[in-house]
Amino acid sequence: MTVIATRAPEPDRLQDRDVAAAIAAAEQMLVSLGVDIQVEHLRRTAERMVLSYGEVLTPAPFEATDFVNDAKHQGFVIVQDVAFAAICAHHLLPFVGSATVGYLPGARLLGLSKLARLVERATRGLQVQENVTQQIADGLQRVVPDHGGIGVIVEAEHLCMTLRGAKARGASTVTSTWLGGLERDATLRSEFLNLAGRRWRP
Numbered sequence: 001m002t003v004i005a006t007r008a009p010e011p012d013r014l015q016d017r018d019v020a021a022a023i024a025a026a027e028q029m030l031v032s033l034g035v036d037i038q039v040e041h042l043r044r045t046a047e048r049m050v051l052s053y054g055e056v057l058t059p060a061p062f063e064a065t066d067f068v069n070d071a072k073h074q075g076f077v078i079v080q081d082v083a084f085a086a087i088c089a090h091h092l093l094p095f096v097g098s099a100t101v102g103y104l105p106g107a108r109l110l111g112l113s114k115l116a117r118l119v120e121r122a123t124r125g126l127q128v129q130e131n132v133t134q135q136i137a138d139g140l141q142r143v144v145p146d147h148g149g150i151g152v153i154v155e156a157e158h159l160c161m162t163l164r165g166a167k168a169r170g171a172s173t174v175t176s177t178w179l180g181g182l183e184r185d186a187t188l189r190s191e192f193l194n195l196a197g198r199r200w201r202p
């Protein structure tokens with residue numbers, strides 16, 4: 001077993017955060033929106049907002065563990081339905097869904113949980129779904145560089161589109177990224193889609 005050191009985590013900027021200023025600004029926003037922040041349930045809401053966003057904005061650590069592919073497994077390795085919740089960069093409202101992540105291994109196998117951890121890492125911060133999808137695929141490519149192909153499918157409901165605005169209740173957004181063999185070969189893509197759960201069957 002080897003432990004691969006991947007790209008260093010984003011610098012944790014927690015210590016740069018001016019929590020008191022953020023709480024004052026959040027209070028100011030609520031008051032400016034006409035909210036009475038003196039009622040019991042709202043008295044500490046600004047503080048909770050700041051701590052909640054602070055949590056979401058903190059990068060998730062990621063360290064990949066890989067193993068020799070001693071059985072010379074040539075088929076797909078796919079982790080399906082990794083649930084996530086992220087915050088949309090445009091509205092600061094959640095988008096909630098799941099990711100399916102897979103690859104064709106080469107000489108080494110990645111620890112399975114690390115595929116889920118790539119999803120966790122890509123969904124921190126203020127995000128858009130296309131970037132989440134691409135960052136999961138790029139992250140996987142970095143830790144299994146000799147892969148024969150990578151596929152990532154993300155499906156999510158964006159509350160900015162369903163709770164407000166277009167109010168498109170139940171609408172879900174699907175994004176996909178294919179790298180390597182899956183980008184080049186439609187047959188491999190079909191195999192991936194066939195394996196990756198009934199929702200994605202072509």
Ligand SMILES: Nc1nc2c(ncn2[C@@H]2O[C@H](COP(=O)(O)OP(=O)(O)OP(=O)(O)O)[C@@H](O)[C@H]2O)c(=O)[nH]1
Binds near residue numbers: 128158
């Ligand atoms: N491509 C992409 N767009 C997103 C994502 N999350 C939110 N958006 C969109 O970002 C856009 C922002 O558009 P604006 O017109 O500036 O915002 P808005 O006035 O609130 O738009 P409406 O939501 O249509 O009311 C909206 O169309 C959102 O649906 C995402 O992950 N990817």
Ligand SMILES: [Zn+2]
Binds near residue numbers: 090
């Ligand atoms: Zn949004």
